[in-house]
Amino acid sequence: MRFEKKGIIGEGIIMIYRLLVISFVAFVILGVSSVFYSHYIDVRNAEARILARDVVDCVSPSGFLDMSYFVEGDENKILSYCGFDESEVERFYVEVLVSDSEKEVAKFSQGDRGALWVLQIADEKFFEGDLGKYKPGYFDEVYPTYILSEGEKVEGNIRVEVFVGDEF
Amino acid sequence: MRRLNKQGGILNQIIIQLILVGIVFAIFLLATAGKVNARGVRQQVLEKEIALLIDSAVPGMSFEIRKNNPNGVIQALELRDGKVFVGVAGLGSFKGYPYFSRYSVSVAEEENKFVVVVE
Numbered sequence: 001m002r003f004e005k006k007g008i009i010g011e012g013i014i015m016i017y018r019l020l021v022i023s024f025v026a027f028v029i030l031g032v033s034s035v036f037y038s039h040y041i042d043v044r045n046a047e048a049r050i051l052a053r054d055v056v057d058c059v060s061p062s063g064f065l066d067m068s069y070f071v072e073g074d075e076n077k078i079l080s081y082c083g084f085d086e087s088e089v090e091r092f093y094v095e096v097l098v099s100d101s102e103k104e105v106a107k108f109s110q111g112d113r114g115a116l117w118v119l120q121i122a123d124e125k126f127f128e129g130d131l132g133k134y135k136p137g138y139f140d141e142v143y144p145t146y147i148l149s150e151g152e153k154v155e156g157n158i159r160v161e162v163f164v165g166d167e168f
Numbered sequence: 169m170r171r172l173n174k175q176g177g178i179l180n181q182i183i184i185q186l187i188l189v190g191i192v193f194a195i196f197l198l199a200t201a202g203k204v205n206a207r208g209v210r211q212q213v214l215e216k217e218i219a220l221l222i223d224s225a226v227p228g229m230s231f232e233i234r235k236n237n238p239n240g241v242i243q244a245l246e247l248r249d250g251k252v253f254v255g256v257a258g259l260g261s262f263k264g265y266p267y268f269s270r271y272s273v274s275v276a277e278e279e280n281k282f283v284v285v286v287e
Contacts, residue, residue, distance in 0.1 A: 015185060022189050026196045039209050043216045047268075050223045054270065083270040088250045091266065167266055 044137020048092075048162040052139050055094055055160055058082035059108070060145045065098060065158065067106065067149040078108035093163040100147055100156040115163035137164035207259040210239040214254045218245070218284065219267040222252070225286040227271050233282045245282040247275050 055078065059065055074081045078096055079089045093111030097104060115136045122135035139162045147156040214237065221231055235242050237256075244255035251264030267273075272287045 011181070015181075015188075018185070019188055019192065023192050023196075026193050039212075041209070041212050041216055043220055046220055047223060050220070051268065053224075058270075084268060085250065088266065088268040092268075 040133045042133065042137070044164040044166075045139060046137075048137045048139035048164045051089075051092060051094065051164075052141055052160040052162045055079070055082060055096060055162075056143050056158055059096060059098075060143070060158055063145055065145050065147050065156070067147065070106070070108075075106075075108055077110055079110040081108075091165040091167060093165075095161045097159040097161075098145075098147065098156060099159070100154045105147055105149065105156065111163070112165070115165055118165070119163060134166050134168075136166070138162070207240065207257045211254055211256045211259055211261060212265075214239050214242065214256055215252045215261065215265040218254065219252045219265045222247075222267040222269055222273055222284065222286065225269070225271070225273075225284075227287055230283055230285040233284070235280050235282070242282065245275055245277070245284075247273060247284075 059078070059082070070081070079092070079094060080086060089111065093113060093115040094109060096108040098106040098108075118134070119136045119138055122132075139160075141160055143158045143160070145156055145158050147154050214233075218233065225231070233242065233245060240257035242254060242256050243258070244253070244260070246253040246264075247267075248264070250268070251266050253261040253264040255261055269286065274285050274287070276283045276285065
């Protein structure tokens, strides 16, 4: 009879121990899964729009684009030319196309061109549901400007395309 | 008869244990995940809002973020390695959210608010 009582107490202790282990495992599983399944808020299109505005303000301040300000090597470093730190704009790909009424005058870019085909794939509806958060943010706009080149002032426009990769 | 009693006792124990385990999982599912997700979303909202404000700010601008925010009480706001980190409602930030700016950006803590200054 005494042995039976001890046995019951022992079983109770083992049960508490098991529950503690299960609670710990549950806590770890839920903690980790909550990180992966938390709601994702996408602001990359807004970031693309802001960066496009900044780049246009930089290359064409007050609506005048002076080609003499650019030196050789700026073509692939337009964000650095504008004063952005390279580490801050790792997620971005920017392409700036300057043209007058007849031809392309200059082309500037910076970043990872891979964002272009990632967006293409995403647009073909491969990125649905949770994968949507890997679809790059995108902004494309044409701004009118005056181009100052070799002492001449001509009307033209600036086409800016901005791609924003994910932050993961 | 005695053998049947013993088997019944084991079955009862297993059922009790299963119920207790189920209760433990249900409590964690409702309490922990719910709270962490809600705070995580509020943290994400704050970090992204502040990052967008910094992205679009020009020199001379400053903006205030009240500690008693509709998204929860903000304990910490840091700008580190090009990222915004916001600690909200007891939830610290480990990842942060990246911002970009051509200008110098700093944050100062005051009694009941944080002030972000763009110079």
